[in-house]
Amino acid sequence: MASYSLFLLMALLALVTSGAVASDPALSRTSVLLTNTHQVHTSYELSFRVNGFPCKDINDVKVDDFFLAANLDKPMDTTKSKVRSNVTLINVMKLAGLNTLGISMARIDYAPLGQNPPHTHPLATEILTVLEGSLYVGFVTSNPDNKFFSKLLNKGDVFVFPQGLIHFQFNPSHDKPAVAIAALSSQNPGAITIANAVFGSNPPIADDLLAKAFQVDKKAVDWLQAQFWEDNHN
């Protein structure tokens, strides 16, 4: 009798924990470096519902759950962005079959002198290849070293941005566009663009606080906040 109820308990435990095992490892994992971001990065809240996306019965799964006519071979419009780039991310919101698979991808278009500004994917590593043009890329390691690694990439080169670190890409050409394809180790990597998050938050962070934090005049902070308020909320 006792062993029978033990068996039942273990079966129940297996059932309860299987959801966690099947979820995106990047969403379930706790990161030593990034504990502070857990409360504010909405992706993590999704993990309670197996990343927030339905797990279909196998009989309801169709091939198109794993397919997207994404037109990733087509150039994207870079003229509307102030930084002259356009990120087309194929994540689980666009391709349902990515759920629980821990991967996504992006096409990134850069106008001449365009950039994908300093940003982080708290729980995703990113590997990138250059399809057209060249890119100056870099990332900075965590405190206290803040070591900067950078490299000029040519067509066909591959670079990896380690999980959680602040990184960027810049097209140094004055006349040629650049194109990159990236893969990210999360079905929903999210992104925190540093300038937009710090200077464009809603509501704004107090300007005297940021003036002290960035060791600049309050007027410089007010100017930045006006720029990024417009970018983020208009």
Ligand SMILES: *[C@@H]1O[C@H](CO)[C@@H](O)[C@H](O)[C@H]1NC(C)=O
């Ligand atoms: C990116 O390009 C697409 C297609 O050209 C366009 O619809 C979209 O508005 C662009 N996004 C930005 C942020 O410029």
